[in-house]
Amino acid sequence: MSPSATEPALLVDDLVVRFGELEAVGGVSFAVGQGEVFGLLGPNGAGKTTTIRVLTTLLPPTSGRARVAGFDVRTESLAVRASIGYIPQAISVDGALTAFENLDFYGQVTGVPRGVRRERIAQAVETMGLAPMLDRLARTLSGGMLRRLEIATALLNRPAVLFLDEPTVGLDPTARQLVWEHLQAMREEEATTILVTTHLMEEAERHCDRVGVIDRGRLVEQGEPAELLERHHSDSLEEVFTEVTGRPIGELASDEEGRLADVRAQRSVARRLG
Amino acid sequence: MSARSAASPVASAERLPAALSTGPLTRMAMGTLAMAQAEMRKLRHDHLDIITRSVQPLLWLFIFGTAVGNSRLLRLGSLEYRAYLAPGVMAQAAMFIAIFFGLAVIWERDVGQLQRLLATPLSRSSIVLGKCAGACVRALTQALLLLAVLAVARIDIRWSAVGIVGTLAMLMLGTAAFACMSMLLAAAVKERERFMGIGQLIMMPLFFASSALYPLSIMPPWLRAIATVNPLTYEVQGLRQMLVGVGGAGVVWLDFLVVGAFFAVMLWAATRAYPKAIL
Numbered sequence: 350m351s352p353s354a355t356e357p358a359l360l361v362d363d364l365v366v367r368f369g370e371l372e373a374v375g376g377v378s379f380a381v382g383q384g385e386v387f388g389l390l391g392p393n394g395a396g397k398t399t400t401i402r403v404l405t406t407l408l409p410p411t412s413g414r415a416r417v418a419g420f421d422v423r424t425e426s427l428a429v430r431a432s433i434g435y436i437p438q439a440i441s442v443d444g445a446l447t448a449f450e451n452l453d454f455y456g457q458v459t460g461v462p463r464g465v466r467r468e469r470i471a472q473a474v475e476t477m478g479l480a481p482m483l484d485r486l487a488r489t490l491s492g493g494m495l496r497r498l499e500i501a502t503a504l505l506n507r508p509a510v511l512f513l514d515e516p517t518v519g520l521d522p523t524a525r526q527l528v529w530e531h532l533q534a535m536r537e538e539e540a541t542t543i544l545v546t547t548h549l550m551e552e553a554e555r556h557c558d559r560v561g562v563i564d565r566g567r568l569v570e571q572g573e574p575a576e577l578l579e580r581h582h583s584d585s586l587e588e589v590f591t592e593v594t595g596r597p598i599g600e601l602a603s604d605e606e607g608r609l610a611d612v613r614a615q616r617s618v619a620r621r622l623g
Numbered sequence: 624m625s626a627r628s629a630a631s632p633v634a635s636a637e638r639l640p641a642a643l644s645t646g647p648l649t650r651m652a653m654g655t656l657a658m659a660q661a662e663m664r665k666l667r668h669d670h671l672d673i674i675t676r677s678v679q680p681l682l683w684l685f686i687f688g689t690a691v692g693n694s695r696l697l698r699l700g701s702l703e704y705r706a707y708l709a710p711g712v713m714a715q716a717a718m719f720i721a722i723f724f725g726l727a728v729i730w731e732r733d734v735g736q737l738q739r740l741l742a743t744p745l746s747r748s749s750i751v752l753g754k755c756a757g758a759c760v761r762a763l764t765q766a767l768l769l770l771a772v773l774a775v776a777r778i779d780i781r782w783s784a785v786g787i788v789g790t791l792a793m794l795m796l797g798t799a800a801f802a803c804m805s806m807l808l809a810a811a812v813k814e815r816e817r818f819m820g821i822g823q824l825i826m827m828p829l830f831f832a833s834s835a836l837y838p839l840s841i842m843p844p845w846l847r848a849i850a851t852v853n854p855l856t857y858e859v860q861g862l863r864q865m866l867v868g869v870g871g872a873g874v875v876w877l878d879f880l881v882v883g884a885f886f887a888v889m890l891w892a893a894t895r896a897y898p899k900a901i902l
Binding site for chain 1: 639640641642643644645650653654656657658660661664665668669733734735736738739740741742743744745
């Protein structure tokens with residue numbers, strides 16, 4: 350069972366994740382081809398982050414299976430972790446280190462051999478446009494720069510799949526645009542598969558090859574953005590979302606809001622990024 | 624799942640990702656060193672932190688130490704009380720650093736660093752060991768500063784190479800152990816505010832019920848009983864034996880054994896409880 354050229358970069362099959370009574374993900378299936386950008390869309394609490402946590406091996410699935418870069422998340426978790434880059438929604442670089450030191454650190458912990466580390470860092474810096482800020486402490490960088498730095502730290506091990514959890518949350522439109530431009534540039538160079546979650550429909554429409562709409566733990570629709578617009582006779586993915594879920598995005602049931610600690614962490618991140 | 628032949632979490636060799644081309648021990652060493660190096664770099668950017676943290680041990684040494692020394696409450700023969708106190712203060716300062724490392728760990732959970740680390744090929748034990756290494760870097764820097772102050776103040780320490788190396792080794796072992804304890808605590812309380820309170824609650828009794836400030840012989844029996852099972856007592860006794868030539872039982876290897884065993888147990892427990900528990 351070796352990963353062949355035809356095996357998708359990501360394969361999620363009837364994935365279920367339960368936390369006690371709560372079903373965070375209820376039978377999600379999708380596949381992402383190599384080199385594709387797949388957007389997982391949905392409001393906060395829809396199950397996007399939980400899905401990513403399963404795919405990055407942080408959380409074991411309750412049932413169903415998931416394969417990343419040809420490896421099973423349950424039985425080959427170490428190989429999965431060695432094949433991916435993951436940038437959580439919250440800030441993952443260390444503010445007390447410089448941009449270069451952060452790159453060097455993640456190069457070391459993701460197993461990039463010493464011999465090629467400098468070269469890989471130079472490439473990632475080039476791709477993400479970080480050269481002018483390498484010697485600055487990360488805590489002095491703006492939100493957009495921080496995101497680009499984080500993405501750069503996740504590229505050093507040449508991941509087969511890159512997971513970005515809400516990469517543009519808290520960024521102004523210009524910074525958001527810049528992050529996407531650099532991501533696209535990276536794709537052209539490396540043909541990396543990207544799974545990105547977002548609640549910004551417009552962003553998904555513009556930058557993703559295919560999208561999956563997730564709501565209350567279920568994948569309610571998937572396809573190419575243009576295809577979805579046509580199928581639902583809509584002008585925007587926002588309308589598609591309203592159509593398939595029966596309510597506009599942004600409306601939450603109160604039990605989906607998450608614990609205080611999560612909310613606080615999210616807000617403090619948004620504040621630091623903004 | 625037809626050929627789930629590899630029941631182990633590692634895939635068969637020919638299809639391994641490049642990051643797994645080195646052995647698990649090499650990866651563990653690399654990860655631990657990376658975290659120690661990051662801590663060292665942080666210190667380099669923020670010298671002030673070490674200075675401010677050194678105020679408290681110096682207050683103990685020069686205010687408390689001088690007062691108690693002048694009052695001659697403790698009969699220590701020809702030994703000056705401040706020399707007797709120095710190893711205790713050194714161990715206490717290191718323990719404070721280690722125990723409040725859990726706070727940093729909770730902070731890293733609240734931002735995304737911990738999730739990020741857990742999604743790398745680093746094993747959980749390397750993450751825990753890496754955190755220990757970080758705490759050791761800070762504790763060692765502070766210990767070296769304290770040794771320099773002792774030298775300048777001409778406090779009567781035995782300056783032997785073996786003694787100093789042994790002292791630093793003992794401090795590292797103790798710091799790593801208390802750092803693991805702090806990670807366990809962080810896994811249990813998960814919130815910064817509560818951690819602060821519980822951290823204090825644990826730290827001060829550990830300090831007072833040890834031989835850091837006074838010998839076991841002057842303690843009431845109940846306190847002596849607690850101090851005898853307190854790992855900090857053994858750490859301090861080991862340090863005191865190596866730095867000033869006075870100890871409790873006077874056997875350094877036993878002190879190393881106790882502190883080493885404490886570290887092993889704490890490392891095992893922390894690797895199991897933390898970091899998954901804190902996610």
